[in-house]
Amino acid sequence: MATLAAADVTPDAAQLLRWALSDAFVITRRNLLVWLRVPAYIVFTIVQPVIFVLLFRYVFGGAIRVATPGGYVSYLMPGIIGQTAAFACFATAIALAVEAQAGVIDRLRSLPMARSAVLLGRLMADGVRMLITILVILAVGYAVGFRFQNGVLPAIGMVVLAEAFGVTICCVACFIGLVIKDQEAVQAFGLIWLFPLTFVSSAFVPIQSMPDWMQAFANNQPITLVINAMRALALGNQPGAPPLNPNLWEAIVWLAGILIVFGPLAVRAYRRVS
Amino acid sequence: MNERAAAAISVQQLHKSFGKVHALRGIDFTVPRGTVMGVLGPNGAGKTTAVRVLTTLLLPDSGTASIEGHDVVREAAAVRRLIGLAGQATAIQIELTGRENLEIMGRLRHLSWSDVRTRGQELLDRFDLLEAADRPAKTYSGGMQRRLDLAASLLGDPAVLFLDEPTTGLDPHGRLQMWSIIRELAQHGTTILLTTQYLDEADELANTIIVIERGQVIAQGTSDELKDRVGGDVLEFTVVDKSRVDDAVRAVAGLSDTDAIVDAETGRVALRVGHRGSQALVQAVRALDTVHTETAGLALRRPSLDDVFLAVTGHAAEADGEQPPSRGRGRRRM
Numbered sequence A: 001m002a003t004l005a006a007a008d009v010t011p012d013a014a015q016l017l018r019w020a021l022s023d024a025f026v027i028t029r030r031n032l033l034v035w036l037r038v039p040a041y042i043v044f045t046i047v048q049p050v051i052f053v054l055l056f057r058y059v060f061g062g063a064i065r066v067a068t069p070g071g072y073v074s075y076l077m078p079g080i081i082g083q084t085a086a087f088a089c090f091a092t093a094i095a096l097a098v099e100a101q102a103g104v105i106d107r108l109r110s111l112p113m114a115r116s117a118v119l120l121g122r123l124m125a126d127g128v129r130m131l132i133t134i135l136v137i138l139a140v141g142y143a144v145g146f147r148f149q150n151g152v153l154p155a156i157g158m159v160v161l162a163e164a165f166g167v168t169i170c171c172v173a174c175f176i177g178l179v180i181k182d183q184e185a186v187q188a189f190g191l192i193w194l195f196p197l198t199f200v201s202s203a204f205v206p207i208q209s210m211p212d213w214m215q216a217f218a219n220n221q222p223i224t225l226v227i228n229a230m231r232a233l234a235l236g237n238q239p240g241a242p243p244l245n246p247n248l249w250e251a252i253v254w255l256a257g258i259l260i261v262f263g264p265l266a267v268r269a270y271r272r273v274s
Numbered sequence B: 001m002n003e004r005a006a007a008a009i010s011v012q013q014l015h016k017s018f019g020k021v022h023a024l025r026g027i028d029f030t031v032p033r034g035t036v037m038g039v040l041g042p043n044g045a046g047k048t049t050a051v052r053v054l055t056t057l058l059l060p061d062s063g064t065a066s067i068e069g070h071d072v073v074r075e076a077a078a079v080r081r082l083i084g085l086a087g088q089a090t091a092i093q094i095e096l097t098g099r100e101n102l103e104i105m106g107r108l109r110h111l112s113w114s115d116v117r118t119r120g121q122e123l124l125d126r127f128d129l130l131e132a133a134d135r136p137a138k139t140y141s142g143g144m145q146r147r148l149d150l151a152a153s154l155l156g157d158p159a160v161l162f163l164d165e166p167t168t169g170l171d172p173h174g175r176l177q178m179w180s181i182i183r184e185l186a187q188h189g190t191t192i193l194l195t196t197q198y199l200d201e202a203d204e205l206a207n208t209i210i211v212i213e214r215g216q217v218i219a220q221g222t223s224d225e226l227k228d229r230v231g232g233d234v235l236e237f238t239v240v241d242k243s244r245v246d247d248a249v250r251a252v253a254g255l256s257d258t259d260a261i262v263d264a265e266t267g268r269v270a271l272r273v274g275h276r277g278s279q280a281l282v283q284a285v286r287a288l289d290t291v292h293t294e295t296a297g298l299a300l301r302r303p304s305l306d307d308v309f310l311a312v313t314g315h316a317a318e319a320d321g322e323q324p325p326s327r328g329r330g331r332r333r334m
C-alpha cells in the first residue's frame, strides 16, 4: 500500500519549510475566502471604523482642542487607525475560539500539516483584512480633510507600524481565543482590556486633559507610544507633532516584548486545544 | 507475519484523566490491518478520548498506542500521514463550498493541485455531492455535511480511518447511506475504527467489537462471540394491558433462570430462555394463557448487543445522564 510507505519517509528540512509556507498560505486563503463570503463580516470590519472617523471628526472633534498642525483631523487619523488595528483582534480571537470549540482545530491538528500554519495563516489573513480597513479609513480621512504632511515613505512607515502593532495585538488575541474558547466570553473579555487601553491613550484626546494619576498610565502604555510614533511619521517634525524619537523605538521594544511573551503562549495554547 | 506486525492499531494500558475524571482507565486492544473495529459505549464512556489519543490530539497519561507500528506520541508526524479522522462534530467550513472544503483539506495533506481536483471530483461524485459541490456547505442537510466531512478525511487515502460516531444525528436514510459508504471503504482494505452508541451499528459494520464503559473495556469479541455470552435466545413479547405486566412476568418466570427485563413504559418483556428453540415459545404461550393476559409480538430472537450489554454490566446501555434519554432510546432494540 503506497500510503503505508509514505509514513516512513522522513521529509528533509527544506521540504518541511516548503510545506510550512504552503500550509500557512492555504489557511490564509481559506480565512480570507470565509471573510469574503459573509457580507456581514465585510460590512462590520469596514463600516465600523468609518463610523468612528465621522463620529470623532464631526461630533467630538469640535470640542477637543489640539495643537497639532492640520487640526483635530490630523490628530485623529493616526489614533483611529491604531485603534482599528487593535480592534481587529476581536475577529481573530472569536474566529479561533469558534474553531477550537467546533473541533475544526482538532481536525487540522490531525493532518500532516505544519503546526505553525493555523496561527500564521490566521495572522496573515487578519493582516490583509486590517490593511484593507486601514486603506478605506485613510480614503475617508482624506475626504474629511486629513493629509499626510511628511512625504510618501514615512506615510508608508506609519501604515507598516500600524500593521505591526495590529498583528502583535492579534497574537495576544490568538492566545486569549484559544484559552477561553467561547465566543461571547472572548468578546466580553476583549472589551475589558482593549477599551481602557485604547481610550486611556493619546488615540482620541490629548493626555494632558486627563487627571494626573491617569496621565501616568496613559503616557507610558504601548498604545500611546505606537500612536505617537504614527503621528510623528504622518506629520513630520513640526511644532505640535510628537517627536519620532524616542516614541518609535519605545514602541518597537514594546511590540517585540509582547510578541516574545504571547507568541509562544499562543503556540502552546494551540497545541493544547482540547 | 506475527500479530503485532499485522496490527494497524495497537493499544496497551492506555490511561487518561481530566482532573478527577478518569476518561480512560487502562484500555487494551489491537485492530488487525484491513478490518473494522467497533468501539461501543454509552455517553461519557471514553470513546472520543480514545480516538483523540490515537489521532495524536491528546497525550495519554500512561500506556502506549501505535498506528501501523508508529507510536502516537513519539512519531506523531508519521502517524498523521497515515490516518484520517472524521470527528463527532463536523469540521467543515460552512461558508465555503463543498469543493473548496475538499481542496483545502487536500492541499493541507500536500497533494498537488491537480491531484486535489481529480480526487475531490471523485469523492464528490462517490458521496453523492456533485450537484451541491459549488454551493456553500451551510446550505447542506446534516447528512450531506457528514458525507462532506467524511470525504474530506479521505483525501490522501489514509490507511487507517477513525470515525467518531459517524451516524449520530442522521435520519434513517442518511444512516443507511453512511453505512454503505463505510462498508465500501472497508472492502477496499482501509482499516477503520468507528465509535458508536448504537448496538445495531456496531453489529452491522464491525468485524470485532469492544464494549467500553467508564473508561474500561468490559467485553470484546466478534458480534457472534458477544452474543454467545448472553447464552441462547431471547423470548420477547409486549403485554397489551400494561397493568397486567407483573402477572405476565410471573407466569413466564419459570422459563428462565434469570430475571425478565421489563420496560414498564411500553409493556415489553424480554427473557433469556437458553437453547430450547421453539419449545420455549410453546411453553410461553401456554403460561401466558393460564393468566389470561393478551400479548402482542411474541417471538424468539437471537440476542442483540443490547442483551450483551445487559449480560455484561447488569444494566442497559443507557447514557450516563448527560443527555435526555430520548436520543438513545428510539434506536434500542430491546
Ligand SMILES: Nc1ncnc2c1ncn2[C@@H]1O[C@H](COP(=O)(O)OP(=O)(O)OP(=O)(O)O)[C@@H](O)[C@H]1O
Residues within 6 Å of the ligand: A274, B018, B021, B022, B023, B041, B042, B043, B044, B045, B046, B047, B048, B049, B050, B088, B197
Ligand atoms: N477536555 C476535557 N476536559 C475535561 N473532561 C473531559 C474532556 N474530554 C472528555 N472529558 C470527560 O471524559 C469522559 C469521557 O468523555 P468522552 O468524550 O471520551 O466520552 P464519549 O464516550 O466520547 O461520550 P459521547 O458518547 O458523549 O461522545 C467524560 O466524563 C467527559 O466529561
Ligand SMILES: [Mg+2]
Residues within 6 Å of the ligand: B047, B048, B049, B088, B164
Ligand atoms: Mg464522544
